[in-house]
Amino acid sequence: MTDPQRKLSTAELAEAGLTGWHLTGDALTATFRTRKFSTGLEFVNRIGASAEEANHHPDLTLTYLEVSVTLSSHDVGGITSRDIDLARTISGHASDLGVAAAE
Structure with a gap:
């Protein structure tokens, strides 16, 4: 997963082991x-x-009790290593704040 411009395969996404994250379309x-x-x-x-530091920006929805996050590399029409890296960072922020991902 070294080329940040390459769309990842379903197998590579599964290998990433992102807890609480789901594949929804691209x-x-x-x-x-x-x-x-x-x-x-x-x-x-x-x-x-x-996101600013990584120059990679998710779609976010903040409601009273939840935050929804969508990550995709629009320039390649799918998920890249940039999305995996940012998902891991976001999960780390959630852990630091005691926030759980909905399964």
């Missing part, structure tokens, strides 16, 4: 239960900072 999706709006807002801010 995207990775996850919903995180934040239990409080303020926690969700902090989570979104952390995701935003990491």
Whole structure:
């Protein structure tokens, strides 16, 4: 998974072992239960900072008790190593905040 411009295969996605993330069409999706709006807002801010640093930007939805994240590399029409890397970073932020991914 070294070429960030290469669309990953289904097998490569399965090997990534991303807990709480799901393949939805040509995207990775996850919903995180934040239990409080303020926690969700902090989570979104952390995701935003990491996305800016990586220059790779997810679609985010913040609701009262949840944050939904969609990752896809629009330039290649699917999921790349950039998405896997950012998904891992986002999962780390969730863990740091005590936020669980909905299965």
